[in-house]
Amino acid sequence: MDGTNDPAQEDGGPFGRPLFDKPSARALSRVGVVDVGSNSVRLVVFDGAARSPAYFYNEKIMCALGAGMSETGRLNPEGRVRALEALKRFRLLGDGMGTGPLVAVATAAVRDAEDGPEFRDEVERETGIRLWVIDGREEARLSAQGVLLGWPGSYGLVCDIGGSSMELAEINGGTVGKRMSSSLGPLKLRDLKGGKKARKAQIHDTIARMRQELGEQKNRLFLVGGSWRAIAKIDMERRGYPLHVLHEYRMTPKAVRETAKYIEKNDLEELRNRADVSSARAALVPYAIEVLREVVRTFKPHDIAVSSYGIREGLLYEQMPQQLRDRDPLIESCRFAEAKDARIPGFGRVVYDFIEPLFKSAKPDRRRIIKAACLLHDVSWRSHPDYRAEDCFDNATRANLGGLKHSERVYLGLALLHRYSNKREGTRFADLYDLISERDAQQAEVLGKAMRFAAMLWLRKDAKLGQMRWYPKKKQLELSLSPEAAPLFGEVAQARFQSLAASLGAEPAIRTARK
Template sequence: MATSRDYGEEDEMGKGQGRLPNTRPTAIVDIGSNSVRLVAYEGLTRAPTPIFNEKALCGLGKGVATTGALAEEGMARALDALRRFKKLCQLMQIDDVRPVATAAARDAANGALFLSAASEAIGCPIELISGLREAQLSALGVVSTVHKADGVVGDLGGGSLELIDVKDDDVGKGVSLKLGSLALMDSSGRSIKNAQRIAKLELAEAAPLDFLRGRTFYAVGGTWRSLAKLHMRQCNYPLEVMHGYVIPARDAVDFASLVERVDTEALVAVGAISAQRRPSLAYGAVVLEEIIRRGKPSKVVISIGGLREGLLYDQLDEEKRSRDPLLEAAREYNLLRSRSPGHGEDMIAWSDAFMASSHIDETIEEKRLRHAACLYGDIGWRTSPDYRSELALNLLANTPMVGVDHPGRAFLGMAVAYRHLGMDEDVNPQIRSLATPRLMDRARILGAVQRVAYIVSASMPGVLPRVKMLCVRGKLVLTLPPDLADLAGDRLNGRLKQLGRLIGRAPSIVIG
């Protein structure tokens, strides 16, 4: 099975078949305490796609907690990275570059001096973000990438930890604590016991944690992503997508405790984590464990949505903010990769009518996933027919998407895979294991519906609105207009029978 890319970590990502029309690329340069990162996006949209992503682990904030100043070595590395990023943006013809700086530059006595040199290196002014503003932007990043978020966002950087409550689109009042992984390493004298004591003291009065019990803790930041990657490898998890990865709270505490007490180099699959990141893992684990003990969430969910995504979301108008990011991303893929984008939209309405007539129970979330699967249905058409199902499954299970959890990813992949594979074959059992039996059933039904739709329309727009497929008095009836009567035949009958068997209805083709 092909592996995924975590677009919070990889060097470059793109859709591969051209760019969206009427969009201009934009870039954010995030000057943090641990890393300096450039992320270039295809455009300022509701579901922005990274087209280039590079980070430099500069350790800019190393020692700030104890010396009060940025180290010369860290500043030199950061300035080298910023000069490179400036040139990269020129090569990509990006005029809209927004650099921001956080805790390290905010807290250091020589922060202003560094920012002056950094502005010259990147070629434009740098915005120094306050701790409370950082918390708000991190929350907006989660709101923009998680469907109906409900819990507390924790953004762990090298110099600080931001905590803030989120509920749907509402963002609470945040706090910023000097509990970043590098800051904690320095202030504790590299002692885990001291770090545990400091974290407990600092988090005792963190107001957002008062309302976390039984809800979700959204973990943002590279150190926590690295911990989640190790947890994935330890569990032999079938995906490597960070966004939406769920760890039950009890498991997260046990794993954090393990990371704290053992030699980092002895951890399973630690080779997947960069050498520069490894020393901070135990301190990130200390903070995570104390948050869970103090706030008592039901689960930890990893979010790639954070400050950078929040900055983009903050620039959107209300109408764009209100759009569903999963469906926006699906429409972009449909536009770029399908034979006829209009057919995907026809497919939504056609399957709506079928589902309503069938009286198959469907939740609002399942309907949303079905609509996305209709838009993704033709993305593999350029590939060899023998490979289309595998491509669709791996692409949709692993591609960068927001607004969907891992079971939802599995549903999308299975629905489109069955559309190519047929009902007599089965999909990858590892991916299938992520979905509930109910989602599995819905994926097979939608796959069979799409198999009928594509064979009757040749993937052309305007055909499905003239062809009705409804459940009528215990039968599955496909009605063709007289001028399309010649479409009836063994191949169409065969596909209709496949669907009929899944829903327990006798199939029938009517010309009328």
Template sequence: MIKRARKRESSVAVIDIGSNSVRLVVYRSLARSLVTVFNEKALCGLGREVQSTGLLAPDAVAKALTALRRFRALIRVMKVGQVHAIATAACRDAKNGAEFIGNAERICGVEIEILTGQREAKLSALGVISGVHKPDGLVGDLGGGSLELIGVHGNRVGTGITLPLGSLALQDESQKSLKRAARIVQSALTGSVPLKAGRDRNFYAVGGTWRALARLHIMQSGYQLKVMHGYTIPAADALAFARRLRRLVAAGTLADIETIAEARRPLLVYAALVLEHIILVAKPKAIVFSTYGVREGLLYAMLPAPERAKDGLICAAQTLNELLSRSARHAEELIGWTDRFVRVAKLRETEEDRRLRHAACLMSDVGWRVHPDHRGEQTLNLITNGNFGDVNHQGRAFMALSVFYRYAGFSEQNEPPASVRALVTPAMDERARLLGAAFRVAHLISAAMPGVLPATHFASKGRKLTLVFEHRLVDLVADRVGSRFKQLAKLAGRSGSIVRR
């Protein structure tokens, strides 16, 4: 019997013509959890002179059109199924913006949507919603030409505003005077309605230059993860950092500046200036950096409502499970198996604990192809640095530790890196050990094959936990299975035994 080949998903691309950069991002498909297969940008500086001349600079236009020709050629080579194109502040504000867009459309072969300020703000907010679990606060998207501000709460979006405070626009308008730039920013932000709603909530920082600030902060603070998305700084620390960065840039003594693209370096001080004044006016509790923004919001808005309602972390874990595990169905069965264990063992779980456990179940077999001596460390690295959203850094560390313990066990010689354990509380580390022990039992019993775990169940009497095997599986019982289950029960504060029926 010949099996039909699975229908190939249609890839989707976004061409993003920003005031500073022109970018092409290609995703595997339009999905709740986007998988990036290609990402390239050209720092063209289209908005470099719009405030002072009202025009896109000729050299920037030439550079942008050259980049777009390459992007169109790449789209053909990659056989991309859908192409969407957007343009932001520089193109909507410049007198020759329409002429440039006409030339760009002829090159790209698609219609380019020139986003209004309000639509850009809304798409930025939707991008944050797609990549942050239950966000609550204020989104600020800082581009080269403008700053968009808009409130978010769960999946609800407020009314956004746009201000001409992009890094390039501010540099141009102030004629490179930081004192003049500070006055411009203060005047624009004082009395801002969205900022008034930011007090004691998160401020979600979106945009390439703010990401550059986050990269510098990570480098200089020695933070454990180099993951930008979800990186969080208390507002007071962010304010001190922004002020210090401005002083060091002015003095030419900023360390690690070489890690930032050369074209972005002059803009850092303006991004820091805007962030400083936002913190002073809005008084947020923390700054959360988001790599999800307008492009992701554009695609998220195209999804049917049931898809948008899905948990992005679980969708990302399901994708990794399908791509890397020996049996995708086994991982789904493992979720039900650990659900039963938690219920019978009367373990306490919050809603967030439960979703992290389910995601870890889906990723529990992703390291099977790696050499046995390195599975723990390799999967730890894969999960902590995974290109997915809807989870904070603490949650990443918990999932990674759970799967690490599944592979490495609990000997003193195989302890996980202290840098990763430092990201979680002692209680979370204990839960990760417990879940890792459950994975060690489940995968030993089933060899990661489907249909086995549903034929076992748990029983509890007093302080004793029992793992019961159906009669057809009795030959799977062995001393090693028994010892691992006893270890699991001990971590749950119980004694444990195996029963055959």
């Protein structure tokens, strides 16, 4: 999303006004969320720019509350003890981090268990945490909102798998539509009597009913949940994929089928070690892949995206005012980083205005990456000069930034690498360059060198540097310097301008305005 027509961005130019300085956003600056699931109990503390928060703290305890419930109807006794101890710890951690009261939800295991109400009361009595037990439709809605936190305005079908349930919810234009819950969690499927044949029938019949209710859903399939992430890791290992970032990792229906066969043919213990999957997650993968294969076969999505955002992020999204929800999470996160770490916060906008004529033909999706690069162009200045370029690339490709495809991460990383270095050959990231086209790599180099030159004309955040004009047909790059910037155009600045012109294959022309 470009967001340049948003009235809330009045006087903010192409970037808009940063909302994290407003009281409504500061109230969300540190929020603690607890998710009591059928398989794990997790605390996440969010901090930073409210629209695209950093994970200030993240801890997970594998409790398997839902294990054995198919036979007993009750929570796993050992898991119940572990969960209570974890919640006691989380309460103390939240107090120490200043989160205020923790927002805590429990899903399928607690809502379905005979002793679920008893466990909920025990939690409140022993820890002071009020546990909200939500039904399947609400779980689906919150998971879908978590996806919207990272992909505002997105459309498709959100598939959230937990230990004891699997939810589907449609999203369209930033809103959550139809949603359904099922008992297709891998813990329940593992305990199902009748073996693989019974599981296959249960999975097929359940998803067929969900398809009848939800209708055709051939857009993007968003995968939420630890079992899906484990499968994505295995898919990465099978493909030899170089960027080990799960959020926004893409798979095709064909890749899901091939990975399902790959899991069947390989020893699970060896596979989990190669793919770096925990033993608890790996044990559920054979059941989860059966569900995923049937979901893909039934709904026929055009592509599949893994989301690291789910119910916990959905709870944060729930607390946001609409004005904040509508903002671009990437730009908000980069603005926050600039305000926190740049030497002159606000200078990124000056850089963008100065180099924008080089990218007149850029589409909105590309322009937002250019904006992000300009905001981040100076946040790594504390790194050692010998490693600064690589640190920039590493941070951009692996940072917790929402709304970025993997190819866009590499484009952004290359641009920031070239902000500090003329060359990209010989780095330890060479295998990642294949994720973008040679043309995009060359454009990222131009962007990086443009920022590298603009940084030499460094005055203040309201500086008037002059203008650059780019004539692609004539292959001419014209620089008109303002009187206040002209004395800054020294030898190093001249060399950087020449390097930028060379990357464009352009003839440089320099003009200096008189006072």
